[in-house]
Amino acid sequence: MSPRRRWGAALSALAVSAATFVVATLLTTATPAQAAGTGVGYLHTNGNKLVDSTGATVRLTGINWFGMETDNRTFHGLWSNQTWKSQIDHMAQLGYNTIRVPYSGDALKSGATATGINDYVNPDLVGNSPLQILDKVIAYAGQKGMRILLDRHRPSAAGQTPLWYTAAVSEASMIADWQMLAQRYAGNSTVIGGDLFNEPHAEGTDPSGTGACWGCGDTARDWRLAAQRIGNAILSVNSNWLIVVEGVSCPSGGSPNVWDSVPDDPMTCDWWGGNLAGAAQYPVQLNTANRLVYSAHDYGISVYDRQPWFKDASFPENLPAVWDHFWGYLYKNNTAPVLVGEFGSTLANPLDVQWLTKLMSYMGTGVNGISFTYWAWNPNSGDTGGIVSDDWVTVNTQKQNIVGPYLIAPVGSGATSSPTSSASTSPSSSTSPSASTSPTGGSGTGSCSVTYKVDSSWPQGFNATVTVRNTGTATVNNWVATLTLPSGVSLVNGWNATVTASGQTLTAAAPTWAPNLAAGASVSFNFQANGPSSPTPSGYKLNGVACSV
Template sequence: MAAVAATALIAVTLNAGTASAGTGTGYLHTSGNKIVDSTGATVRLTGLNWFGMETDNHTFHGLWAGRPATWTQQLDHMAQLGFNTIRVPYTGDSLRAGAAATSINTDTNPDLVGLSPLQILDKIVNYAGGKGMRIILDRHRPTAAGQTALWYSGSATEASEIADWQMLASRYANNPTVVGADLFNEPHADGTEPNGVGSCWGCGDTAKDWRLAAERIGNAILQTNSNWLIFVEGVSCDGNGGSPNVYDNVPDDPMACGWWGGNLSKAGTYPVRLNVANRLVYSAHDYGISVYDRQPWFKDPNFPNNLPDVWDHFWGYLYKQNIAPVLVGEFGSTLANPLDTQWMTKLMAYMGSGVNGMSFTYWSWNPDSGDTGGIVSDDWNTVNQAKMNILGPYLIPPTGGGGPTGGPTSQPPNSSQPPTSSQPPTSSPPPPSGACTATYTVTNQWPGSPGGFQGSVTVKAGTSAISRWTVKWTYANGQTITQLWSGTLSTSGSAVTVTNLAYNGSVPANGTTTFGFTGTWSGTNAVPTLTCTA
């Protein structure tokens, strides 16, 4: 939302494995209005923003939190809720040699002690990749001092921005967890630049035309790493004869200016031209009334039914006309204003559901966003259920995004009732050599017709390692699984079978792995008897 010395070009191979399911396999590219993986399968990125690396802390906010919100537990929690992508805002200042990450709770995150901001980013990328998640890097600010209307500012020149991007593109060149570059956050007009215009689109002025700059920066990145997606945001006012939205006596065209980064109305006429085909994703930002209530479409008597036409005008046409994929890179609200619930519900429906909808990254995970608050509250653990009730049905969980590791628990996306006390797990004898046991736990449960619940199963190997596992049970009381992660689910009536995925089939002797799920229940939500075979 609201000249840097690059570190040495170091090729880092962290988790070079590939994601799967909702986030696809291998590197991503585009086909028409879709993002597809290395096999050509359609991918939909349904994620969130975790900010902090663009601030004076130079690393992710919330690392100051205690248990149950360590850095790994926070990533576990994101995946458990169903988010498959993290957009990571950063500033060039955080990439400098000697940059120091601050405000880290060293008691709960001892493995981050002494690490640079980039080394912490490496750990986040590696761990997220292991959960099947994807990472988008976002050049959020030229410096930690704050946002600017243009993509460069003072010593943070365009050349230094390109150098930073090329360093990152090289660093993660062998790690498909990092899918690409959001080139610059929210270029906009602020009324203080000559003629009242900061960044424009298609105006032809190389000092202001963000479209031309995006081509220069994007092509430089692709020279270093041709596998990356290039995410290009819009501007606020197009600068092509529309009003610059300054305070004067001339009425503004209500559709000439939109949200910072949200105006891609000229991208159809003046497209971004990249030297590598099938790498361009346009990215728009959109916010609700509680962030800024003066957008003219909020005053329309047909609100919120007028909103799809607004989105069509500014960016939705790119997707609907099969020009390019669209990622809504930021949208969010405290939902303090009831009208924002209508706005956000309408926006989610507009972006669509399933793998064929538009991609998005919600703003934000962080509770310390003054405009919007977060998915989690100030303890970095308790979920804002009103937000998840709207977002949850549109999330495509990552494969490998299982429940938290001794960490946060929350109500699943569609719950609107407080959880009752958890049911105890079944008891299991120690597994024999070469075998496995499975322990079923109900972590949250809420009433309704039907009711809902959230659970997990822990698979434990015996005194010998196992290379694959299968867990089976039968529900006897009307339970049904609606979503499962970290395993492959098959059902036949009330019979449930879950098998391992490629990444979690191997379990060392006496070791464990966990998969999680949400479901509905009627009657009683009794714990079933499980069998585990290896």
């Protein structure tokens, strides 16, 4: 996905330096990810599952944070009023346990400069190279119990290309970049591997084409063969990494003739990077066992409305069969793990709500579901927007309410573990923390008011938003809101604050990125609960002071 515009889908062809090889100091000090979040130590595969160094099943439920693949050569949003650490805190608190980091070869060059950084907010990044900033993000994410997946998004910052190399950026330089990164982070299990190349796709209107193919046997275009070469080169210097291989768009490397009077088979081509149908006959074969993860991308109608399955009369019930055909069969047949590396939408089209809801349900819940990284954290993704808005802090609750119930939070994030079944069924209850772990109130008291809204509900539970307004004349510092849940209602998950429960008392403590509530200001937090949505909670308080409803 381009950060500014979708560069086209598989059926839209008509609408359309080598880095210096530096062996850096090994970064081995990051806190390893912890059990029950993203596992312990390095990950490897076992059938269709990811397992950690103890053999426990792990599921990645993450998010994309792009920018390092662009002319800025570092994460976008560093220009905002939010610190880089607070953004990672926010991702973890919302429940995302993995960050997929797109980059291009330009960001890795000797002398590369990171731009678009608010030096006042992020003084610790002043003078840092793109790689040094990446080092810091990895180290801090590891402390949060998160994982990092690196993604070769483009050969250079110039833009996405059908093939993994260009006249100016060779496959050899790409391999050199990957080997440098694999050695740089060897011994640091926060970095779990590499997504070899983003969205290889077809090119031209001739079905034979000149773009990336799968199984065609042309070493210059066959992405499956290239993935084997690149993956094995990485594993030769770091055998612990996962090798993540995306699909293509059309197996032939050429787009179908969409204007022909006799249309092509609608199940021939998929989204860029989304078509893994050929992996059944032509699987990726690596020299190191249990390291291969297949990855697909999938998008909604607002990104490209001409995918044929969107026109089917049975939409959205037809979608699982589409996903089965292109990539889901690899998971269902226990062939290999599947990571849905990109999926997203503005949700401006109401049908996209159905698409996203169906996709989340299809990927499943709990540790045995399909792994994913949502596109994107960034609000400046032109075709999808982000989980956060333009201020890089306000959460898009419509998106988060759909994705949130499926997240498995990293240990130490401050978020409650997500449910183990989908919102269309009965989410399982979480163990409530003891009263001794509940946060204490900060300073500043006065008067307050509360607005409570049920965002969505199902027979066994609901999602709700609580908005607290400081109606006093002084700032409430380190705010803590409490409320009493009705009998028979239990907390499952919460976001936009540190949400915990002891008995029927739900406590929401200020997140690190918004600790204070100014006079006249409002703050909202969300929670998911098991039980009936009526009657509603009562006994609202802000730092111990009762609020009007």
